[in-house]
Amino acid sequence: METEEQMSWFKRIKEGILTPTKEKKELPEGLWYSCPKCKHVVPNNDHIENQKVCEECGYHERASSEEYFKIIFNDGKYLELDADMTSGDPLKFTDTKKYTDRLKATQKKTKLKDAVRTAVGEIGDNQLVVAAMDFAFIGGSMGSVVGEKIARAIDYSIANNIPFLMISKSGGARMMEAAFSLMQMAKTSAKLSQLSKAKIPYISLLTDPTTGGITASFAMLGDINISEPGALIGFAGPRVVKETIGKDLPKDFQTAEFVLEHGFLDFIVNRKELKQKLIQVLNLFKK
């Protein structure tokens, strides 16, 4: 995503850093990133350069598949798999909008084909297959494309004996594909059972947010389950749980820290240390 346009903004922002707050406000919107947690303000490009992690409080802003690929793969180089796969509309689904129109509009807006991208590349001196979800695409929801691309990425791992990393980031099922969506939970789990039988390592990274059918299938099935600080992880959404119990939820409910404490994660990793940690894990499996 590092376009020339952004680069020229970058230079101006660097200068802007020293200007007093009053003048900052006069700058065009989108130049500054204000941390939603601690309100710390930094130039947008510094924030991006910092892998979208707040330098003050460590808050992790949601990152895209492209950003994760750039972080993980050596020199940001990778080969994308099944890049042209798009959703069908098997149910001819229409709610307030036709599903096909919703897909087209989202594709145009996000420049993405669907809610997951899969790629293979090098990390340290290991090969790694990575499937990374994009929350920007209909909330990262899982329809047939998400299930099929993940399934094929796992096939690729098995065929080439390469470890698999899943980066989950999704609100859950894609309602417009109804039961087709539900069965992607089965499909991905089926493939993971084969990966497991082949004794190829599977690392699952659960990022903000990982809920619903994603948590109830591949996200929780890693040989190693890891997450980023503060990520929301759960099966039912917090609003639904709150309605069910009719009480306020504990403050840290369904955070990565809460899920770690309850025994469902191996560790939490800061995004800035992600690559190094992954290499460590991959090497441990290898040696």
Place this chain on the structure above:
Amino acid sequence: MATYLDFEEPIKELVEQIEQAKQIEEKSKVDVSKTTKALEKKLKEVQTEIYSKLTPWQRVQVSRHPERPYTLSYIKAITNGNFLELHGDRTVKDDKAMVGGFGEIDGKTYMFIGQQKGINTKMRQYRNFGMANPEGYRKALRLMHLAEKFGKPIVTLIDTPGAFPGLEAEERGQGEAIARNLIEMMQLTVPVICIVIGEGASGGALGIGIGDKVLMLENSWYSVISPENCSTILWRTWDFKEKAAEALKLTADDMLKNKLIDGIIKEPIGGAHANPEEMFQTVRKEIVTHIKKLEAVDSEKRIEERINKFCDMGVVVEPKVKAPRKSVAAKAK
């Protein structure tokens, strides 16, 4: 007092007329058997007529009919009472919303597992409305592994409005429990049949729904979400539940058409609740027939076919020409 759904009004009237005729006969000793017979014939016709063209939403209503038989009734009838219920997940507790145990059909042992709804207000609470906690899914998995160890086929009966969305369920890993069942069920070495007998709501249903044969009763439903919740999310109100039920294509017919299930089990005239005994016998026959066929297949092959079946589900669009996988691998290096 029997319960009737709004569209069952004509059935209710006929049933009442038959009752009246019988009462008159008893009191006045006048022979009205001709009238009763005619009325009974008419009742069958009306039931058949109404049930032959139910809308998706009406089927959802039938699937939740308060007199519709639940899991334990099926198991007890199918096994002729030769059922030993087994309890607990061996870790936290015994989940009353998920039941299971060994049962016998024709001198052969099966493992039965399913969500259980309550038959009255008190029992509905006790059974948590058929919404299992993680312990329920873990108990189910424990029983499946027990069956696998001793080579017994598994039958799961699905009837749930969803996995329980509670605080403790989250603490104890509802998502992980369901996910674990999905991956483990894929590799079970014994035959598995899953039958949706009522409501098949989302991951809570799928959590015991991975089988060599997945069947649905004629008036059950299976989807990623209930029509009411779908309506709430997409239209911000419950009012579009009928529309949502149509859109979700959640009926047995639609699920079979979309190749998301393997077959449909016919219900008696007027639905399972109109003649539970007949329903039980039909389900029993289906189980015996399917298990016999499945047991004839080598277990490795059965697992492979199970996996392939689920992997074929989904509709995607791709450009025709696709680079072969191996060359892609070479390029990556």
